[in-house]
Amino acid sequence: EYIADTQVLRQVDKETYFNQLLQSVFQTTHISFVNQFYKPSLIKKRIKMQKKQKSGIWAKLKYAVAVVSLLGFISLVDACKDDNTSSKAKKVNKETVKDDNASSKDKEEIEIKQVEESDVEVAFQFIQNPPIYPGCEGKKGKALKDCMSKKIQKFISSQFDTSIASDLGLSGERVRISSVFTVDKTGKVSNIKVRSKYKELENEARRVISKLPRMKPGKVNGQAVKVRYTLPIIFKIEK
DSSP states (O other), rough: OHHHHHHHHHTTTTHHHHHHHHHHHTTTTTTTTSSSSSSSHHHHHHHHHHHHHOOOOOHHHHHHHHHHHHHHHHHHHHHHHHHHHHHHHHHHHHHHHHHHHHHHHHHHHHHHHHHHTOOEEETTTTTTBBOOTTTTOOOHHHHHHHHHHHHHHHHHHHHHOOOHHTTTTTTTEEEEEEEEEETTTTSEEEEEEEEEEEEHHHHHHHHHTOOOOOOOOOEEETTTEEEEEEEEEEEEEEO
16 A cells, blocks of 8 residues: 555645545545544554655665674674684694693603692692601602601600690590691691690690601602691590
8 A cells, every 4th residue: 555655646646645545434525533533544554654754865875874884893893803813823823832842851840840839738648759757768659658657656656745635634535636737848847737625635736746857858750849647646545
């Protein structure tokens, strides 16, 4: 209908044509708007459509310029992303080539440097070259670890003042003290942490552990590292 209306209005006056449409719809020659013309209807839409003004050439040009500008902006953003991705890829490729060309000696030096810079702390049960307690020289692997553990236990037993537990009324009881400490890169004991139900026993355990002799430090790739040692202290005071 819209296309047909447009064709007719090229030859007929708008007002005359609109009256003809209304007369045809309402079946009358005398138009009275007491009819329900306010309701949505096809005839109403047809009249509104023919009264609309067509967009001028400048309005069309504005839309065209806006579309071209938007497309150009999108292309620019995509180009920037591609450049960044390309730069990152080149950087990764360059680093990969450099790493592949590095000699085994260079790689070993890098690993040692990483250990130094990270200040890593290794658990005693996982380290392959543990600290060497005085008197355990010449032993290796598991034998060296067992020697160190036995020496530490013997030292703690000989130095710990069990009378403190008696004073606390713990006679006949099994006493447990949890402790952990670090053998640093110089072989000294540091960062001692102790936990017990009784403050007095914590202080005594801390005192004894701090008196442990200096050891040869543990090593990773030939480089001295910190080693974390867990030490449970368990004893029973006889009545």
